Amino acid sequence: MTIxxxxxxxxxxxxxxxxxxxxxxxxxxxxxxxxxxxxxxxLLTAGINAGDRVAISLDNSPEAVISIFGVLKAGGTIVLIPxxxxxxxxxxxxxxxxPRYMIxxxxxxxxxxESVKKGSKSPAFIFTGSxxxxxxxxxxxxxxxxxxxxxxxxxxxxxxxxxxxxxxSTGKPKGVVLTxxxxxxxxDSVGEYLAHTPNDIILNFLPLxxxxxxxxxxxxxxxxxxxxxxxxxxxPYEIIKxxxxxxxxxFAGVPTVYSIITHLNLEKETFPHLRYITNAAAAMxxxxxxxxxxxxxxxxxxxxxxxxxxxxxxxxxPEEIDTxxxxxxxxxxxxxxxxxxxxxxxxxxxxxxxxxxxGPNIMKGYWNDPESTSKVLRDGKFSGEKILxxxxxxxxxxxxxxxxxxxxxxIIKSRGKKIxxxxxxxxxxxLDDVLEVRVVGVPDTLLGNAIKAEIVLKKNAELxxxxxxxxxxxxxxxxxxxxxxxxVSALPKSAGGKIKRML
Numbered sequence: 001m002t003i004x005x006x007x008x009x010x011x012x013x014x015x016x017x018x019x020x021x022x023x024x025x026x027x028x029x030x031x032x033x034x035x036x037x038x039x040x041x042x043l044l045t046a047g048i049n050a051g052d053r054v055a056i057s058l059d060n061s062p063e064a065v066i067s068i069f070g071v072l073k074a075g076g077t078i079v080l081i082p083x084x085x086x087x088x089x090x091x092x093x094x095x096x097x098x099p100r101y102m103i104x105x106x107x108x109x110x111x112x113x114e115s116v117k118k119g120s121k122s123p124a125f126i127f128t129g130s131x132x133x134x135x136x137x138x139x140x141x142x143x144x145x146x147x148x149x150x151x152x153x154x155x156x157x158x159x160x161x162x163x164x165x166x167x168x169s170t171g172k173p174k175g176v177v178l179t180x181x182x183x184x185x186x187x188d189s190v191g192e193y194l195a196h197t198p199n200d201i202i203l204n205f206l207p208l209x210x211x212x213x214x215x216x217x218x219x220x221x222x223x224x225x226x227x228x229x230x231x232x233x234x235x236p237y238e239i240i241k242x243x244x245x246x247x248x249x250x251f252a253g254v255p256t257v258y259s260i261i262t263h264l265n266l267e268k269e270t271f272p273h274l275r276y277i278t279n280a281a282a283a284m285x286x287x288x289x290x291x292x293x294x295x296x297x298x299x300x301x302x303x304x305x306x307x308x309x310x311x312x313x314x315x316x317x318p319e320e321i322d323t324x325x326x327x328x329x330x331x332x333x334x335x336x337x338x339x340x341x342x343x344x345x346x347x348x349x350x351x352x353x354x355x356x357x358x359g360p361n362i363m364k365g366y367w368n369d370p371e372s373t374s375k376v377l378r379d380g381k382f383s384g385e386k387i388l389x390x391x392x393x394x395x396x397x398x399x400x401x402x403x404x405x406x407x408x409x410x411i412i413k414s415r416g417k418k419i420x421x422x423x424x425x426x427x428x429x430x431l432d433d434v435l436e437v438r439v440v441g442v443p444d445t446l447l448g449n450a451i452k453a454e455i456v457l458k459k460n461a462e463l464x465x466x467x468x469x470x471x472x473x474x475x476x477x478x479x480x481x482x483x484x485x486x487x488v489s490a491l492p493k494s495a496g497g498k499i500k501r502m503l
Contacts, residue, residue: 039070075153082495175367433461
């Protein structure tokens with residue numbers, strides 16, 4: 001199924017049911033379906049062809065949802081770009097994928113024009129908000145008021161649905177090419193193991209411009225539920241209030257969000273409607289699990305693994321979390337996983353190796369980048385089969401559960417040993433005063449790399465460097481103890497709230 005059909009089927013089945021709530025605005029499936037039809041009609045009338053790229057750089061908003069489904073319904077390919085993207089990065093992306101249109105907020109007008117100057121390709125602009133000169137671009141609201149549905153482009157499961165650019169921490173960003181089938185396989189599996197129904201009310205504060213956030217929208221609309229869309233997690237107590245008052249049944253988070261939640265005063269709160277919470281994008285620190293269980297005693301906690309290139313790989317059944325809290329589970333439906341060493345040898349249980357993935361969730365490749373594609377994709381045994389090397393190191397236990405060790409790029413080589421920063425971070429997170437921590441390697445002429453821990457403390461904490469060192473000595477081997485410990489006010493994060501590893 002192509003993913004634009006998720007909305008079509010829910011419009012047919014639940015026309016008068018509330019589908020989307022964003023701030024003071026509420027949309028039924030029928031009403032948002034009409035707006036999507038109008039936006040798709042505008043694109044089709046303008047002559048958009050199947051596969052034409054349309055860049056979307058919007059905060060979480062009704063306009064973002066309408067744009068995503070409108071472009072897909074017209075047969076186009078969405079290019080998701082976080083609104084906070086720098087001019088230089090934006091210029092590279094626009095040059096790389098050459099979108100026919102770009103949808104953005106009017107307050108970003110000057111930055112976008114600057115991005116176009118730096119690049120060679122300029123899309124036609126569609127701006128949300130007011131005060132948009134007609135000589136510069138189209139107004140989104142005007143389109144929705146005047147456009148009509150017109151024509152269609154035939155699209156198939158294997159057509160490209162989205163291009164999502166990776167962080168590009170080691171070079172230029174790479175555009176991950178994902179098909180309708182990629183998304184359909186994953187949303188079907190995720191919806192199944194999370195047991196989504198039309199009665200679910202899902203809260204999403206993750207950006208729709210990242211795949212983890214986009215999946216919240218797609219799974220909810222596929223199953224006919226209601227999505228409560230927030231612009232972010234900037235006001236934690238307001239989010240907690242919304243979970244209670246709106247009878248939220250599920251939400252997705254990342255470790256930085258759960259760190260904040262575990263430091264809120266929530267002992268007297270109850271969440272009777274909250275069925276589940278999920279974690280992906282980064283490994284959940286082990287010490288967070290008992291804290292979250294105390295806050296949400298009747299809520300299922302799903303630990304998952306995935307990456308943009310294949311969306312989702314594993315999940316840990318919540319009934320296993322108390323005994324396997326260091327694991328992200330087994331492969332989800334239709335996905336095959338295994339570990340290999342540096343020489344390509346498959347590894348048995350108990351050994352650490354890089355995860356490889358085979359299945360219908362794997363990307364087509366990186367847009368206009370065959371060299372980078374060839375480094376991570378190889379042919380499988382069967383016709384059309386592709387195998388993805390993830391760059392993630394795991395250990396598989398005797399029962400087939402995968403335990404995340406770290407990114408191959410993140411491993412610190414110090415004193416002749418390979419050290420996982422995640423293991424050190426898990427130990428430091430045991431300290432109650434620690435809100436966030438990042439462990440990195442710093443070049444050192446004697447050690448190769450010195451280990452540095454950067455720590456964000458919770459408000460009014462009095463933890464000292466010496467106390468951290470003493471704590472580490474109790475729980476770590478000598479070669480794992482950080483040589484440098486620094487308290488910082490904040491750590492750099494991606495658009496999705498994931499702590500960035502690179503210094």
